[in-house]
Amino acid sequence: MTKTTATMITPDSDSASAPLILPSLQIRELTFRWQSRQPALTFPDITLDAGNHLFLRGASGSGKSTLLGLLAGLNSADNGEIRLLGKSIGALDPSARDRFRADHIGVIFQQFNLVPYLTALANVILPCQLSPVRRDRISSGTRTSDTRAAIHAKAKTLLTALSIPRELHSRKPTQLSIGQQQRVAAARALMGAPELILADEPTSALDSNNRDRFMQLLLEMAQQNKTSVVFVSHDPALAHHFHHQIELEQPSWLSS
Ligand SMILES: Nc1ncnc2c1ncn2[C@@H]1O[C@H](COP(=O)(O)OP(=O)(O)OP(=O)(O)O)[C@@H](O)[C@H]1O
Helix, strand or coil, X not given: CEECXXXXXXXXXXXXXXXXXXXXXXXXXXXXXXXXXXXXXXXXXXXXXXXXXXXXXXXXCCCHHHHHHHHCCCCCCCEEEEEECCEEHHHCCHHHHHXXXXXXXXXECCCCCCCCCCCHHHHHHHHHHHCHHHHHHHHHCCCCCCXXXXXXXXXXXXXXXXXXXXXXXXXXXXXXXHHHHHHHHHHHHHCCCCCEEEEECCCCCCCHHHXXXXXXXXXXXXXXXXXXXXXXXXXXXXXXXXXXXXXXXXXXXXXX
């Protein structure tokens, strides 16, 4: 594991010398201001290669969730650039950004954001209903011509691999424990093998045994899919699971 504060930015994807495998994530000179009178949050330059896993930590208020929101395209940067899979997301209009997120990014939120009226299985299938790209990745990787059956089978396999037994697949999220809800959220993020998973403190409600087991399962499955992971937590005990780590510094106006 290396502690990374900044790495080299690779050439523009549009140029003739662009590498065949683009980094999952490139950030350059990024700043964001929640309110016009508030000083800007500034973020280190980062390059994360495809399939690598990055642990993003820092004190409360250092901007971890803000950065994840910028990467997910939920907010737009004031300055600087974010490239995901070689594409500058600031150049996309809001609907193209939503489409890009649905096709290429799995998100695990702090509160999991499972749809309460859908079963665990239906929650996991959801990304394939929102994205033909993720749907096609599953149907092209199977021998059956029945896409719906292939998607259901994949969702069940993922849930089972994440230790959600079959008898719980038809339960609604409120009928599951916090740890089970979290693993359903992880299965949903992994569905259709997105190139990047963004996870915001999904282990904060777990004891240390369940936390370590969850980390192992999530990162093993991401590795199988060659999915990059950016994982936010304030807990340094998780750092050893990752290829790289970055610590965000608390803004001086918060520490004074
Ligand atoms: N919606 C918002 N409106 C205004 N300011 C905000 C908003 N969200 C966050 N901030 C401010 O931006 C800064 C960074 O917040 P952020 O939530 O990104 O930090 P964090 O590192 O994720 O913190 P924590 O570990 O406590 O979750 C903080 O000073 C916070 O008060």
